[in-house]
Amino acid sequence: MNILVILRMVPDAAGELLLTGDGLGIDREWLDFQLNDFDDHALEDAILLKEATGAKVTVIAIGEGTNRILQMAAARGADEVIALPCEEDELLSSRDLAATVVDLARARSADLVVCGVQSSEDLFGQLAPYVGAMLDWPHISGTNRIEASGGGLHVTQERGAGVSVTYEVVLPAVLGVQTATKAPRYVSGSKLREASKTPIGRGERQASSFTLSASIEGLRIPEETGSAQQLGEDAENVAERIVAILESNGIGRR
Amino acid sequence: MKIYACTEGRSGQVDAVSLEMIAAARSLARDGDDVIAFFAGSAAADAAGKFGTADRLVAAIAPEADIVVAGTYARQLCDVIAAEGAGIVVVPYSANGLDVASSVAARLDWPLVSYVEKIARDGQSLSVVAQLYGGKVLADCSVPLPAVLMVNPGAFAEATATPLSPDRIDTIDIAELVAASRVRPISIDLPDFSDVDLKAAERIVCVGRGIGDEASIDLARDLAALLGAEIAGSRPVVDNGWLPKLRQVGKSGQKVKPKLYMALGVSGAPEHLEGMGQSDMIIAVNTDPKAPIFNVAHYGATCDLFELMSSLSERLQPSDT
Ligand SMILES: Cc1cc2nc3c(=O)[nH]c(=O)nc-3n(C[C@H](O)[C@H](O)[C@H](O)COP(=O)(O)OP(=O)(O)OC[C@H]3O[C@@H](n4cnc5c(N)ncnc54)[C@H](O)[C@@H]3O)c2cc1C
Numbered sequence: 001m002n003i004l005v006i007l008r009m010v011p012d013a014a015g016e017l018l019l020t021g022d023g024l025g026i027d028r029e030w031l032d033f034q035l036n037d038f039d040d041h042a043l044e045d046a047i048l049l050k051e052a053t054g055a056k057v058t059v060i061a062i063g064e065g066t067n068r069i070l071q072m073a074a075a076r077g078a079d080e081v082i083a084l085p086c087e088e089d090e091l092l093s094s095r096d097l098a099a100t101v102v103d104l105a106r107a108r109s110a111d112l113v114v115c116g117v118q119s120s121e122d123l124f125g126q127l128a129p130y131v132g133a134m135l136d137w138p139h140i141s142g143t144n145r146i147e148a149s150g151g152g153l154h155v156t157q158e159r160g161a162g163v164s165v166t167y168e169v170v171l172p173a174v175l176g177v178q179t180a181t182k183a184p185r186y187v188s189g190s191k192l193r194e195a196s197k198t199p200i201g202r203g204e205r206q207a208s209s210f211t212l213s214a215s216i217e218g219l220r221i222p223e224e225t226g227s228a229q230q231l232g233e234d235a236e237n238v239a240e241r242i243v244a245i246l247e248s249n250g251i252g253r254r
Numbered sequence: 255m256k257i258y259a260c261t262e263g264r265s266g267q268v269d270a271v272s273l274e275m276i277a278a279a280r281s282l283a284r285d286g287d288d289v290i291a292f293f294a295g296s297a298a299a300d301a302a303g304k305f306g307t308a309d310r311l312v313a314a315i316a317p318e319a320d321i322v323v324a325g326t327y328a329r330q331l332c333d334v335i336a337a338e339g340a341g342i343v344v345v346p347y348s349a350n351g352l353d354v355a356s357s358v359a360a361r362l363d364w365p366l367v368s369y370v371e372k373i374a375r376d377g378q379s380l381s382v383v384a385q386l387y388g389g390k391v392l393a394d395c396s397v398p399l400p401a402v403l404m405v406n407p408g409a410f411a412e413a414t415a416t417p418l419s420p421d422r423i424d425t426i427d428i429a430e431l432v433a434a435s436r437v438r439p440i441s442i443d444l445p446d447f448s449d450v451d452l453k454a455a456e457r458i459v460c461v462g463r464g465i466g467d468e469a470s471i472d473l474a475r476d477l478a479a480l481l482g483a484e485i486a487g488s489r490p491v492v493d494n495g496w497l498p499k500l501r502q503v504g505k506s507g508q509k510v511k512p513k514l515y516m517a518l519g520v521s522g523a524p525e526h527l528e529g530m531g532q533s534d535m536i537i538a539v540n541t542d543p544k545a546p547i548f549n550v551a552h553y554g555a556t557c558d559l560f561e562l563m564s565s566l567s568e569r570l571q572p573s574d575t
Contacts, residue, residue, distance in 0.1 A: 017391055122369075129360070138436040139324075142506070158506045163444055165442050165443070178506070211363055212398055217381075218394045220391070222546075224549060227548075228548040228552060229552065233556045235562045235564075236565050241553075242566060243566070251513055
């Protein structure tokens with residue numbers, strides 16, 4: 001089985017985000033870039049499948065800081081790692097990236113493409129269903145378990161409210177991973193050092209294959225609605241006020 | 255213009271988000287437009303009374319298929335649109351919708367905007383407000399028609415569930431399409447609420463990733479016990495195996511509406527808010543004053559959650575007397 005994993009480096013949105021002067025992007029200069037969380041899980045599922053079936057895993061990465069991430073992927077067991085070029089300040093749109101992934105999947109005779117279910121920059125749609133529809137391959141997003149079964153896969157998808165559905169999937173297929181079958185593994189420093197020698201291939205980007213697209217007219221930081229009544233930052237004081245609030249609402253201690 | 259609202263459900267039930275999509279579609283309709291609810295499954299007839307204010311229902315039915323996989327759903331919807339034409343398709347941001355929206359946009363070569371919060375129709379285009387970076391940034395987008403929109407649950411109030419007369423329901427047999435699919439559901443796991451049913455809980459203490467590690471969950475459990483509350487977690491807490499899945503609140507967890515929801519170290523991502531934003535009283539504790547949870551909380555505190563748990567537990571201890 002040939003597995004293609006797509007990794008995207010996205011800005012760490014945990015801190016404060018500032019907008020660029022033209023209001024059309026976020027100021028990336030001081031932001032850290034990190035691997036899209038869900039892609040980390042996609043990588044883990046690919047490596048688990050490799051361990052179960054002897055599949056070949058090719059990892060493609062895009063965004064700022066890909067070399068480090070590709071070395072990490074090699075240390076975790078990827079057979080081949082490839083970096084895609086990316087414009088500085090580029091919002092990584094899955095809609096644009098899909099044509100490149102489709103091209104790579106064909107060129108490398110992939111049986112399975114795996115990526116994270118979504119990224120924080122997926123304003124114009126998600127990668128797995130785009131690639132699935134463009135290749136006319138089956139695709140499932142929101143997976144939390146993938147197992148090889150016969151020549152295909154058994155894939156479990158979360159449907160919400162505690163309901164999950166397991167599907168039999170015929171390959172070739174595309175999966176958008178939500179949570180890996182097992183938590184992403186830790187790689188030791190020595191493995192990482194060894195993997196730093198792994199040659200990193202360079203891929204090419206294809207132009208988007210879509211004719212019409214939506215466009216961003218402007219970005220804004222949402223106004224804080226300020227609905228919360230602030231109780232302060234001193235824990236003792238806050239605790240006292242919470243107890244009073246609960247009691248006055250008839251929900252005190254039990 | 256035909257405006258399609260994608261609806262979902264199982265076993266004769268229609269998910270609440272379907273009525274929200276019908277409301278979204280209705281809000282965009284002008285005189286002479288048709289709001290069409292699209293459903294794929296096994297039992298739309300049982301649910302026909304629940305398609306709200308749609309003008310018509312197109313029900314793609316395969317009698318054995320309680321779950322129609324997204325690829326088949328999208329393919330059939332595209333066929334209907336090819337035959338009838340459409341100007342706008344609204345899809346819910348759900349497990350199914352995540353696959354359907356981009357798939358339809360790719361197959362039809364139409365623009366798509368995801369995580370939509372607001373839509374205004376403006377001649378032959380739409381002005382759309384959508385969320386980026388987990389809700390920390392809003393994008394004002396211009397969307398040429400025809401287009402697909404993936405709409406956040408909660409962005410539109412549910413349409414009223416008025417019955418549709420049979421002459422406004424078109425049924426398509428998709429049994430063959432379902433059988434030809436290269437994805438086949440083989441089992442459905444339904445939750446067993448005998449251990450805990452968060453939906454019925456009146457008080458919930460929810461811990462987020464800010465709790466740090468598994469051992470600290472016990473501190474929150476002690477606090478919950480003192481409040482007579484159930485303990486719950488955000489997705490990372492459950493993904494880490496610190497709490498069982500049935501205790502997850504949010505989009506892929508449970509939707510709760512307790513009298514008290516105490517969120518400790520939860521940032522308030524849209525997928526979390528989807529599960530608890532309707533709680534009667536929300537108290538949020540988060541060291542980050544900009545955490546989005548404060549936008550839905552009734553009371554907020556920016557102290558350390560461990561210090562708060564300890565002070566609060568002390569005050570809630572039953573007195574000896
Ligand atoms: C399809 C899909 C479905 C999803 N379903 C769900 C779902 O059902 N439920 C869900 O919760 N998420 C869901 N998510 C994930 C969601 O997008 C967020 O990633 C998640 O809710 C974040 O969890 P969190 O707030 O616990 O963690 P974080 O976002 O990491 O927030 C942790 C917070 O803790 C605060 N903190 C840290 N230390 C302290 C301290 N000592 N004291 C006080 N505060 C502190 C930080 O300031 C931060 O705000 C889903 C995502 C997708 C794509």
